[in-house]
Amino acid sequence: MPRVAPPEPAVTGLARSRELGRGLAAAHATAAEAEALPLVLGESNRLVREHADAAEIDREGRLPEALRTRVAEAGLFGLTVPEAHGGAGFSLKSACAVVAEIARVERSTAIMIGLHSGLGTRPLVELGDEALKARLLPEIASGACIAAFAATEAQAGSDLTGIRTTGSVEGDELRIDGEKVYVTNGGFAGCYSVLARTPGLGGARAHSLLLVPRDTPGVSVGPEEDKLGIRGSSTVTVYFDGARVPRQNVLGEAGRGIDQAHAALAWGRTLMAAGCVGTARAALDLTLAHVTTRQQFGKPIGDFSASRAHVARMASRHYAAETLVRWVGHALAEGEPIDELSLLAKVLASEASFEICDRAIQLHGALGFIEPTGVARLLRDCRITRIFEGANDVLLVRGGTAVLSRRPSLSRASLATEVDPDLEREAKAWDALHARLTDARLSVAKEHGVGVVRHQLVLQAVARANLCLVTALATLLRASSAAGASERELGRHASEDLLLEAERHLDDLARAVRDEARVHAVSEHLYAPLRRPAAAEPESPK
Amino acid sequence: MSTHEAPTREHVVAMVAKILKVEAAKINGTDRLREDLGMDSLASLELLSCISDELDVDIELDEAMELVTVDDACAFVNRVYREQRQGASGSSS
Numbered sequence: 001m002p003r004v005a006p007p008e009p010a011v012t013g014l015a016r017s018r019e020l021g022r023g024l025a026a027a028h029a030t031a032a033e034a035e036a037l038p039l040v041l042g043e044s045n046r047l048v049r050e051h052a053d054a055a056e057i058d059r060e061g062r063l064p065e066a067l068r069t070r071v072a073e074a075g076l077f078g079l080t081v082p083e084a085h086g087g088a089g090f091s092l093k094s095a096c097a098v099v100a101e102i103a104r105v106e107r108s109t110a111i112m113i114g115l116h117s118g119l120g121t122r123p124l125v126e127l128g129d130e131a132l133k134a135r136l137l138p139e140i141a142s143g144a145c146i147a148a149f150a151a152t153e154a155q156a157g158s159d160l161t162g163i164r165t166t167g168s169v170e171g172d173e174l175r176i177d178g179e180k181v182y183v184t185n186g187g188f189a190g191c192y193s194v195l196a197r198t199p200g201l202g203g204a205r206a207h208s209l210l211l212v213p214r215d216t217p218g219v220s221v222g223p224e225e226d227k228l229g230i231r232g233s234s235t236v237t238v239y240f241d242g243a244r245v246p247r248q249n250v251l252g253e254a255g256r257g258i259d260q261a262h263a264a265l266a267w268g269r270t271l272m273a274a275g276c277v278g279t280a281r282a283a284l285d286l287t288l289a290h291v292t293t294r295q296q297f298g299k300p301i302g303d304f305s306a307s308r309a310h311v312a313r314m315a316s317r318h319y320a321a322e323t324l325v326r327w328v329g330h331a332l333a334e335g336e337p338i339d340e341l342s343l344l345a346k347v348l349a350s351e352a353s354f355e356i357c358d359r360a361i362q363l364h365g366a367l368g369f370i371e372p373t374g375v376a377r378l379l380r381d382c383r384i385t386r387i388f389e390g391a392n393d394v395l396l397v398r399g400g401t402a403v404l405s406r407r408p409s410l411s412r413a414s415l416a417t418e419v420d421p422d423l424e425r426e427a428k429a430w431d432a433l434h435a436r437l438t439d440a441r442l443s444v445a446k447e448h449g450v451g452v453v454r455h456q457l458v459l460q461a462v463a464r465a466n467l468c469l470v471t472a473l474a475t476l477l478r479a480s481s482a483a484g485a486s487e488r489e490l491g492r493h494a495s496e497d498l499l500l501e502a503e504r505h506l507d508d509l510a511r512a513v514r515d516e517a518r519v520h521a522v523s524e525h526l527y528a529p530l531r532r533p534a535a536a537e538p539e540s541p542k
Numbered sequence: 543m544s545t546h547e548a549p550t551r552e553h554v555v556a557m558v559a560k561i562l563k564v565e566a567a568k569i570n571g572t573d574r575l576r577e578d579l580g581m582d583s584l585a586s587l588e589l590l591s592c593i594s595d596e597l598d599v600d601i602e603l604d605e606a607m608e609l610v611t612v613d614d615a616c617a618f619v620n621r622v623y624r625e626q627r628q629g630a631s632g633s634s635s
């Protein structure tokens with residue numbers, strides 16, 4: 001997986017814009033998938049509705065083994081495994097559509113399949129030794145061996161460079177020692193892609209990805225974590241105590257583990273974002289059914305403007321998240337980089353899904369707050385997505401750094417000439433804000449230089465303004481290619497919201513350094529008593 | 543170190559070692575910041591930000607992203623330091 005440069009959210013010509021707009025309007029990536037995908041979506045939906053009781057899974061805190069068997073029989077564990085190795089060979093884009101469809105019904109099942117199809121499997125598919133792939137991928141595709149990814153440690157979450165698990169070279173083998181926490185799928189996985197420090201393979205702090213089968217002596221698994229949401233998904237600590245694997249199990253070039261993990265995370269984040277799109281859709285569907293039937297003051301509550309504002313916001317945010325997730329899949333299918341796009345999609349979709357579920361509860365009133373209605377579970381299920389596979393706070397810092405680390409194109413893009421005339425007003429607003437962001441980037445780079453890395457609020461404001469503009473570009477191009485007036489109106493509303501937010505984040509950027517000083521002062525007052533040495537504490541009253 | 547001294551290779555390696563929390567003796571000039579030393583983009587920028595503060599030189603973000611090895615970082619820092627000191631003395635004379 002080569003490291004690739006992040007994309008610029010620029011307009012690159014009418015033909016490409018129209019092609020991208022059509023790409024964003026479709027859930028599939030290829031002509032073959034266009035035929036197969038609707039069948040797979042229908043079958044996946046039916047299977048999960050029949051065999052996954054969301055309330056029971058939430059209550060019991062585990063996915064029934066019978067459900068895993070059904071998922072395996074339906075071939076869903078082979079979704080992204082190449083056809084040559086027994087899988088369906090679906091693109092990331094189509095796999096996202098399937099994961100979203102499953103998440104509409106039951107999120108823990110979607111997490112299991114999404115994690116397996118992305119983070120769990122991609123390192124082996126992309127980097128693995130041919131003999132290793134030939135041996136393991138058919139088992140992974142059949143579901144006989146469910147895949148997991150083990151990177152996070154108790155002391156190293158968002159900062160993977162701080163991991164302590166080691167893979168020491170001993171003859172033709174690597175001896176693995178350490179422990180990995182919060183390993184999704186870990187309880188029933190058959191193999192783990194493990195990020196470890198491998199000082200014998202590269203420099204003093206070289207890292208590598210190692211494929212470790214579950215049945216390797218020295219591998220053991222802790223109890224399941226008791227979680228707020230996605231309670232059916234498996235989350236465990238995995239222990240490695242002198243576990244030995246052949247050197248053939250080093251995935252790809254030794255020493256490139258951090259980059260390889262980030263490349264796998266690009267897939268993982270996108271599939272996770274797709275799950276958020278599915279959960280958001282479920283919350284929207286429940287809300288539409290509720291507000292059109294629940295009567296107050298003599299008419300359905302959905303008829304009131306205050307309710308319509310919630311519903312319009314929910315639908316437009318879902319549209320924005322779905323569009324951005326599709327853009328990641330479209331970009332990958334076109335051979336374009338997805339590092340930064342996947343990061344943006346993860347942040348947007350995780351925040352959008354939580355907001356949509358929160359509004360769903362609001363419109364359900366007290367019914368939304370009690371568990372049997374199912375809306376509360378949706379909110380709990382999507383809370384973790386703002387944290388795992390990169391906490392959004394850290395991803396925004398990284399995203400801002402990425403934006404500022406490349407010189408912006410000074411040729412002014414003009415989206416107004418690229419969209420349907422009906423959307424020209426929004427496109428002109430996009431042009432103006434894009435120019436404002438470009439100026440802000442140049443100004444920040446000049447003022448702070450490399451020292452901007454210490455100004456997290458500056459980086460986050462840049463990242464958020466960029467996120468809104470990238471997404472607004474996508475929604476405007478998708479809406480431009482839409483045949484129906486209703487989708488165009490939805491796209492317009494989604495774009496307007498995003499443009500307003502971009503403007504707000506650019507305002508935030510202008511005062512970010514001052515804000516940093518203020519929050520530093522406030523928090524220091526709160527931290528100070530906790531930092532006092534024990535000797536300075538007041539004596540107990542006599 | 544004094545801001546009037548040109549940065550030596552040892553100074554830069556010492557800062558890399560401090561950030562990575564490893565012994566300076568274990569760091570080689572040919573070590574790649576990413577592959578051999580496990581630094582991601584944020585850690586690389588943190589290093590250059592420290593160097594920028596320590597030596598009182600301005601380092602631009604996009605230049606910083608081009609560095610591959612410890613030797614690259616040493617040569618880059620030395621060049622930037624000399625250019626900026628020459629520019630400063632030229633403008634003051």
